Amino acid sequence: MFRACGGDIDRILGQTGIRHEDFENPVSEVNLSQYCEMFEVAAQQTGNxxxxxxxxxxxxxxxxxxxxxxxxxxxxxxxxxxxxxxxxxxxxxxxxxxxxxxxxxxxxxxxxxxxxxxxxxxxxxxxxxxxxxxxxxxxxxxxxxxxxxxxxxxxxxxxxxxxxxxxxxxxxxxxxxxxxxxxxxxAKMPDQDPYLFSVVKAFLESRNASLEDPTDFATLVRNQVKLNLGSRLPTLPEIASVLGLSCSSFQKQLRRHGLAFPDILKAARHELALHYMDDPDMSLTEIAYNLGYSEQSAFTRAFRNWTGMSPQRYRRL
Incomplete structure (x- = not known):
């Protein structure tokens, strides 16, 4: 595509330190910073x-x-x-x-x-x-x-x-x-293939294990908590089930990564609160409900602890 836009692919890759063969192997890795820079350089060089x-x-x-x-x-x-x-x-x-x-x-x-x-x-x-x-x-x-x-x-x-x-x-x-x-x-995936998935899964799990990072695991759990937040808080067994783990295995994973489930719940609520506050059509009562608070006053106290100000003041900024 770079060539179609008038770009010099050799110059673009050379400027960012990426090799042609890095794109020919589906399991090869390209440094994230170099990858992003490659497209920024291509945009400048082609004028597109x-x-x-x-x-x-x-x-x-x-x-x-x-x-x-x-x-x-x-x-x-x-x-x-x-x-x-x-x-x-x-x-x-x-x-x-x-x-x-x-x-x-x-x-x-x-x-x-x-x-x-x-x-x-x-x-x-x-x-x-x-x-x-x-x-x-x-x-x-x-x-x-x-x-x-x-x-x-x-x-x-x-x-x-x-x-x-x-x-x-x-x-x-x-x-x-x-x-x-x-x-x-x-919606069903038309190309679903259990055998192919088992092969891919084994590779990705080995990659995850070799790159295992407590931050990544915390992000995964926090994302599932956010997805399941509503009028009530999701429980530890419920999140364990979503992740395909038993309660004991999930708790073991949390301990191994130095994480506590209540802390992840708080972080998920905090992130979603800021996300919801960006929507001027969403009332504070609705936000509190969608974060699992039974009363707006409880949400207001929590928000003040997170940001140092009330939700009302935050929205006026």
Whole structure:
């Protein structure tokens, strides 16, 4: 694609220290910082500042390597996304990936958290485009997200983003995310393949084990808590069941990583609270309810502990 846009592929790769063969092997690794820089350099060299957007539109799940095969070989879209979340650390570190519930819809949220990666626009637009193609693998080529959000500032002309995503696009948000209907999760994957998944799973589990990081495990658990938060708090046995673990195995994992389930619950509530506070149409009573608080006053006390100010004052800033 770089060549199609008038780019010099050898110069782009040379400038970022990436080799041609790094893209020929589905199990090879490319440094995240170099990968992001490659697209930023390509955008500058070709003058196509939407190059990540265009690349993502045509980026098929199989091109994700083992992680993509884990998604499309799953029985349903719900299972595919769950497997992507579980094994995302094996694919790319220093990244958050997970589902957030929000007033009847779900958000697939993605963000690089590595402070060394400064220029992230091209990667964000590419990644959300590719994630949409995972949905289309199950729901058909005409599927479109309800809304798309990016953390970077709006480009001079964002109309092409709305045209390619076929959805409203917002910029300058807290994270990169696509919104979709909960019922979409029930869609079957047409290329489901239990045998292929067993092979891919073994590889990704070995990668996860070799790269095991308490932060990644905490993120995985926290994402599942956020997905299951509602009028009441999810319990430890419920989250263990979602992760496919017995209660004793889950508790052992938590202890091994130096984590406590109540602390993860608090962190999940805190993150979702800030996410919900960005929506001016969502009342504080609704936010409290969706975070499992029986009274708004309890939510207000918790929010003040998190931020040092009341929810009302936070919204006025």
């Amino acid at each position: 500042h939407n190059i990540g957007l265009h690349f993502g539109k045509n980026f098929q799940p199989k091109q994700l390597g083992m992680l993509g095969y884990a998604a499309i070989s799953s029985p349903t879209l719900a299972a595919g996304l769950r497997h992507m979340e579980t094994y995302f650390p094996a694919h790319q570190g220093q990244t958050t990936f997970g589902l957030l519930p929000d007033d009847g819809v779900l958000w697939l949220s993605y963000q690089i958290v590595d402070p060394r990666v400064i220029n992230r626009r091209q990667d964000a637009e590419l990644s959300l485009g590719m994630f949409c193609n995972v949905f289309r693998a199950a729901l058909g080529e005409d599927w479109a997200p309800l809304e798309v959000r990016f953390e970077h500032s709006a480009p001079d002309d964002g109309s092409e983003h709305e045209r390619l995503f076929n959805a409203p696009v917002r910029f300058g948000r807290r994270t990169n995310a696509i919104a979709f209907r909960r019922k979409d999760l029930d």
